[in-house]
Amino acid sequence: MLPELFFYYNATVITVLSALVVTRSNPVHSIMLMLVMFFHIAALYLFLNAEFLAAIQIIVYAGAILVLFLFVVLLLNLKKELVTQIFIVRWPLGLVAMAGLLVLMFAGIKSFTLGPTGDFTIEKIAGETHTAAIGTVLFTEYIVPFEVASLVLLIAIIGAIVLAKKQIKT
């Protein structure tokens, strides 16, 4: 009973907060609501025995990406957003597209059945700790994608500096 209650609480909060995030007119309010949402998603990851991902979710999403968003919002001074039209003129069309996608996905999920299970059981995670178990797979089977990810981050660092720096008049 308690696990279901925990899941339903988290699911309700995540859905309501994500609906609020896309409809607020003040970007700072939206980002703060998103912070609460990320903490609830991290709680769901803990519930699914993914401690490493819960920590990464809080460190990277709440600690880095949202702070970056907040910096940009404060840098741009968006006073106009509070008084202007926040949606495009044809926003009901977006609602129709969303409803169609939702119905399609729910119809697909209903007929979903689970395939054969692997060997990443709870006992194995408890035996060698979650971070070690994930790290073993990441650094053996997925070492090439891991190195490519480091390259992607390097390009992101250089690209962000090049794009955001002031143009020097020659």
Add this chain to the structure above:
Amino acid sequence: MVELQWYLYLSAAVFTIGVFGFLTRRNIIFMFISIELMLNGVNISLVSFSHYLQDPRGQILAFFVITVAAAEAAIGLAIIISVFRNKETVYVDEMTETKG
């Protein structure tokens, strides 16, 4: 025990709310926030698949999704800053130089 289907319903709901925000908001910063919502919705389903199939690969993929989201946020916000510096606007319907 919570059924896997409920996680997938939650993931689909978060993803479609992100799609709605991306399609309808005028402010480019909110469009980026909606993209983050969509990525989070996908991550929920990846981690729940990983748990219910007892396979670590779903969590590895979620890890890479978070990496790409960080890179995308850095590049995208740099683009927003440089557009705002040149155009003094963050509204996508006022950025019409390329006639797209």
